[in-house]
Amino acid sequence: MLLFDDYKKDILEEIKKMYSVSENDMDINGDYGDFTLKIFKFQDKKEEVYNKIRAALTKDYIEKIDLQGNYINFFIRADKMLNAVESSIETFGMYPNIFQDTSKALIEHTSSNPTGPIHVGRIRNSIIGDSIYRIINRFGTRSCTQYFVNDSGKQVISLYLGHVKYHEEEPMTVENLLDGYQKIYSNMEKDPSIKKEIQELDERYERGDRELISNIQKTAAIVLESITATLEKLGIHISTYVWESNFILYGDVASLINRLSDELKLEGNAKYLEIGDKKIFVTRQDGTSLYFARDLVYHMFKSENFDWIIDVLGEDHKDHAKNLDYVLHNYLDFPSRINYLFYGFVSLDTGKMSTRKGNIITVNDLYEKTIEESEKIIREKRPDYSEETVGQISRAVASSSIRFNIVKINANKPLTFRWSEALNFEGDSAPYIMYAYARACSVLSRARNSTGSSKEYNEYEKNLIKAMYLYPYYLQNSVDFLRADIMAGYMLYLVKSFNEFYLNCPVIGNEEEQKRIGILKAFKRIMEDSSELLGIQLLEKI
RNA sequence: GGGCUCGUGGCCUAGUAUGGAUAAGGCACCGUCCUUCUAAGUCGGUGAUCGUGGGUCCAAAUCCCACCGAGCCCGCCA
The missing domain is CATH 1.10.730.10 (Isoleucyl-tRNA Synthetase; Domain 1)
Incomplete structure (x- = not known):
């Protein structure tokens, strides 16, 4: 909460004693006065309103009050405003001062798949997230940031497989990894065996093959480190990292699916939730979990330590977030406040960017x-x-x-x-x-x-x-x-x-x-x- | 096809939540101001039927409807 000499609020409080007004009836950035009150909706004649308000407002910080058309303009004394700023800075070292909130906020941002360098599209997420984090902190709500590292699922498996198939004898550099990743996607159409290999690895992964998980984590970590280094260049430091694989490894995903069992329906062996007329799958036919399930687990995890959760997400995640929110609130008694902050895609004047296709501008x-x-x-x-x-x-x-x-x-x-x-x-x-x-x-x-x-x-x-x-x-x-x-x-x-x-x-x-x-x-x-x-x-x- | 978002001078953006005073900035272009503190700045000028068409209202960039155009989503991907 911000603490300062709030003249606008003070003036409105006085007016409220006479008329029914809300915050929105008064503007702070009019060209005609410092604060402007709109009086279109007032029952009394405007001259009468003006006289009444002027007589009632005997504040020492008010220089003058003018009536112009259907507006009353309030002029504030510059020395009072300067003093409000200066005395706060002198006493508290800042203007405005804050009252520290007891609740804690967590801003999840970036969370890019560690399959390539961060590009000018993805960085919009990080920049918005980091700024919101700083703003909320300044406001007096203790907050930190978190990166949800996707080290499970087909994308990182493809990253790992790309290295094994095309660069096995070479060192694991970001360049080699990215090249292998792109080769996997470009060769997949010609060679259907690649798809099969990925699926086999995914099943081994979900069964908890420690060696495989560890290898994939190592692969992801190399790309993640390069992403982190890039973010640091922009002054973006992420407080904590949460690895998706841990939720699988320690059984949280399984127990969440178990908790939802009354709501889950089957299509073959695949489990899904019915939301509206849509089927939201949480497990595949082969029993492996899907991102939706893991994201539910992750959000429940976040709510254990934080009162306010903010997710910074690309607009392509809107439906996902809507469904996630529905399940969290209707089936899982989600205890925290949660906000989803969406941002529009960044394109180049030459068209869309794609890490897989390689037409990106890296940060x-x-x-x-x-x-x-x-x-x-x-x-x-x-x-x-x-x-x-x-x-x-x-x-x-x-x-x-x-x-x-x-x-x-x-x-x-x-x-x-x-x-x-x-x-x-x-x-x-x-x-x-x-x-x-x-x-x-x-x-x-x-x-x-x-x-x-x-x-x-x-x-x-x-x-x-x-x-x-x-x-x-x-x-x-x-x-x-x-x-x-x-x-x-x-x-x-x-x-x-x-x-x-x-x-x-x-x-x-x-x-x-x-x-x-x-x-x-x-x-x-x-x-x-x-x-x-x-x-x-x-x-x-x- | 269905859903969500966006459309404001030649270009980019603010204003839309909460309807209200001449639609506000920047880029580019033309002109002004360095023997006072950093000219990456200042001031002035050219340039807008606020996507189109209806509607509501005393009043619409803002609300409602339809249409057009762009983006995103509509996976047992993430």
């Missing part, structure tokens, strides 16, 4: 190319920077840019990856944000000990103060709707306010220096706070 490639582009620009713009500084900035720019370009788009929109946009460091981009921070730091580093404490704020100062003050409202919205893109939009708004301030309000040597230094200090802190939520790495020099 490693994207990262390297973004670093190169960034280095080129820095050498051009800042010829005096050392190679070490250039490298350091470029890594921060690459990681931040990749994240920001993906997180700023609403998750349920489809996304087309374009190099021209990925490598553009102007406009709505991470460098735009990083640059503003560096400018603020540069001014602050030149600050002298100055005096004078004006309480008058011009429009640029006030706009920046207001943008900072409003941070908790955007943070709250991000949490309520589990939307990291709201935070991205907020940062662009905050930075735009700063740039206008910077251009129009000289600081060093100005008679307003002390006051403006105060504004900049608060800005610096809010920037650090909000950037952290999206994994944007701020640097004092860029």
